[in-house]
Amino acid sequence: MKVAVTSTGRTMDAQVDPRFGRAACFVVVDTDNMEFEAVENTNVDAGGAGISAAKVVIDTGARAVLTGNCGPNAERTLRAGNITLYTGVTGAVAEAVERFKAGKLTEATGPNVQSHSGMNS
Amino acid sequence: MKEIVVISGKGGTGKTSLVAAFASLAQNAVLADCDVDAADLHLILKPDVQESHDFSGGKLARIRADKCIGCGECERVCRFEAVSLSGPGNDIIAKTCTIDPVACEGCGVCVQFCPVDAIDFEDAINGQWFVSKTRFGPMVHARLGTAEENSGKLVSLIRKQAKRIADERGARANDDSPLLVDGSPGIGCPVIASITGADLVLVVTEPTLSGRHDLDRVAQLTAHFGIPTAVCINKWNINPDVTEAIEAGARDKGLVLAGKIDYDPAVTYAQVAEKTIIEYARNRTATQVVSVWNVIMDSLKTTK
Amino acid sequence: MILAVASGKGGTGKTTVATNLAKVCAAAGRPTQYIDCDVEEPNGHIFLKPQIDGREEVTVEVPQVDAAKCIGCGRCGQICQYSAIVCIGEKVLTFEQLCHSCGGCWLVCPAEAIEREPLRIGEIETGQAGPLGFVSGRLEIGHVRTPSLIRSVRRHIQSDGLAIVDVPPGTSCPVVAAIRGVDFVLLVTEPTPFGLNDLKLAVELVREMGLPFAVAINRDGIGNDQTQAYCKAEGIEIVASIPDDRRIAQAYSTGQMIVDALPEYTERFRDLATRLGAL
Numbered sequence: 063m064k065v066a067v068t069s070t071g072r073t074m075d076a077q078v079d080p081r082f083g084r085a086a087c088f089v090v091v092d093t094d095n096m097e098f099e100a101v102e103n104t105n106v107d108a109g110g111a112g113i114s115a116a117k118v119v120i121d122t123g124a125r126a127v128l129t130g131n132c133g134p135n136a137e138r139t140l141r142a143g144n145i146t147l148y149t150g151v152t153g154a155v156a157e158a159v160e161r162f163k164a165g166k167l168t169e170a171t172g173p174n175v176q177s178h179s180g181m182n183s
Numbered sequence: 184m185k186e187i188v189v190i191s192g193k194g195g196t197g198k199t200s201l202v203a204a205f206a207s208l209a210q211n212a213v214l215a216d217c218d219v220d221a222a223d224l225h226l227i228l229k230p231d232v233q234e235s236h237d238f239s240g241g242k243l244a245r246i247r248a249d250k251c252i253g254c255g256e257c258e259r260v261c262r263f264e265a266v267s268l269s270g271p272g273n274d275i276i277a278k279t280c281t282i283d284p285v286a287c288e289g290c291g292v293c294v295q296f297c298p299v300d301a302i303d304f305e306d307a308i309n310g311q312w313f314v315s316k317t318r319f320g321p322m323v324h325a326r327l328g329t330a331e332e333n334s335g336k337l338v339s340l341i342r343k344q345a346k347r348i349a350d351e352r353g354a355r356a357n358d359d360s361p362l363l364v365d366g367s368p369g370i371g372c373p374v375i376a377s378i379t380g381a382d383l384v385l386v387v388t389e390p391t392l393s394g395r396h397d398l399d400r401v402a403q404l405t406a407h408f409g410i411p412t413a414v415c416i417n418k419w420n421i422n423p424d425v426t427e428a429i430e431a432g433a434r435d436k437g438l439v440l441a442g443k444i445d446y447d448p449a450v451t452y453a454q455v456a457e458k459t460i461i462e463y464a465r466n467r468t469a470t471q472v473v474s475v476w477n478v479i480m481d482s483l484k485t486t487k
Numbered sequence: 488m489i490l491a492v493a494s495g496k497g498g499t500g501k502t503t504v505a506t507n508l509a510k511v512c513a514a515a516g517r518p519t520q521y522i523d524c525d526v527e528e529p530n531g532h533i534f535l536k537p538q539i540d541g542r543e544e545v546t547v548e549v550p551q552v553d554a555a556k557c558i559g560c561g562r563c564g565q566i567c568q569y570s571a572i573v574c575i576g577e578k579v580l581t582f583e584q585l586c587h588s589c590g591g592c593w594l595v596c597p598a599e600a601i602e603r604e605p606l607r608i609g610e611i612e613t614g615q616a617g618p619l620g621f622v623s624g625r626l627e628i629g630h631v632r633t634p635s636l637i638r639s640v641r642r643h644i645q646s647d648g649l650a651i652v653d654v655p656p657g658t659s660c661p662v663v664a665a666i667r668g669v670d671f672v673l674l675v676t677e678p679t680p681f682g683l684n685d686l687k688l689a690v691e692l693v694r695e696m697g698l699p700f701a702v703a704i705n706r707d708g709i710g711n712d713q714t715q716a717y718c719k720a721e722g723i724e725i726v727a728s729i730p731d732d733r734r735i736a737q738a739y740s741t742g743q744m745i746v747d748a749l750p751e752y753t754e755r756f757r758d759l760a761t762r763l764g765a766l
Contacts, residue, residue: 110570195498292590
């Protein structure tokens, strides 16, 4: 199964980006073999960033998202794409995926921040 | 790194003069001018531009006069009254359709419905943004073209770049100096983009009925986004009674009272001299500004 | 005649000039309306103290998708430039706060599955301040559809009389919505470096829009003479100057009109109205 992690860099060592909509990029990891690819978050400067970012993630075929904060628009879009959301995730991308595999992350039940929260960070 | 955004419901309250003064007090702040409609901070801080970039925040539709058949379909579908049959003639028709770029909101509906594909849809260059050096620290600022949209997007971009500079500096030098933002006026799109996620918003107001009215609207906005908010009353002695009423109202709303500043022509003289009030005058007004800054720094320590 | 009172920068006295001008024109017997298009911070009512007799809700149209009729073609999501309607597989999501009401989605939908729903963005108050007609828009907190609301406010302008439009500050889209197609723009400025910088931007805008305009200097005497020098060099007429008078600032602070608190200024506003062809 593939999971998408918001990341400040393009590798497994990079830190989890706390923002979803305006994340620097997504590292998409296959949990079966830990192979990964970095996907640009192409819409970082556009309006409706959370929604655009969610569409990018959906197109990668990921089934789960690991991130810090996620606003309501992005959350709704991900839910429509049947993607499971995990918020409050920190540390390096590789560690986050290991915690996910070990079942140590808790599924988010909704957005954990307001709209526009990542606009400036 | 803590981010302080200075805003005012209405213009002309002295917001930018105060931001410039804070810049000279903070010494090492990263500065961002997000008042992109009426960017004035550069007039005092005299930035030395290091980097300049184009900003494109949306698209614009443009009709190619040589291909237009003048059918008026674009005019029919446009909801922004941007299309008129007043373009130059061509082989087919005496007047072609043309789009007023000032009214176009870049929705692309005309592009989709043009039966002869005569409408181009291109990225609009809406302005420039700059990274500069000033005598008080690095500054990110912009020039939005007149009549341009997307100032909310440009505001987000400026804050993001300023934050990046502040973070890099913090990581390198263990420097925890603040990010100081001159925010946009009003309560619309640009101001929302200026304040979301800030550590503290300082609202600069004046003791007038309009100032009071606008403060109420701005305070509702900061409450809506859950941002700690402080209030400073500039030119307070124009009307001490209204000042008192504003203070009482602010206290009721749980806002931090950051202080009062005199009505002082020296503030304008400083502006003419291209200096901050702190550099220009060691008078009572300058002391009051220092005190407001100290209150802000103290209340930042108590925010998360 | 539609006369817009604008300023590149806020707080230069735009509302002061607009309200006093409107009052002297109405008092002189000319059918006049004051139109407050500064919908983010409408302040005209503070000074004119109108009797409000009408309130109207302003809505814009946003899409609502009928899932039963939707065929999942994805065309609405493709045309939307604002992420206000998004197709995820066969599901269609709408985000009304991002919608510009361009109509693209319901026009392209081949299945007539998109209904137009009203979304409230603000309200308009109408009334009278003595002989003066009063119209004011007020944007709902947290909404971003300022130009749409301004266009609705302007629909209240009566074509046969004089309308004095109080324009939002700045030079961006709300300003364009407020001054597009007006007969004349009066730019109010202060003779300071900030005022001049913002005046230049406003001049650039009105020139780009091809509108006739002139300048009024408020708080004349503070700052320097660079504004006069700029206007002279650019061939811009200065049609009024209001001195820096602390009594004006005090009258303003309590919501008083200059022409009421300081009647000696009445002649100055009447003269301005005459020069602008409003009287």
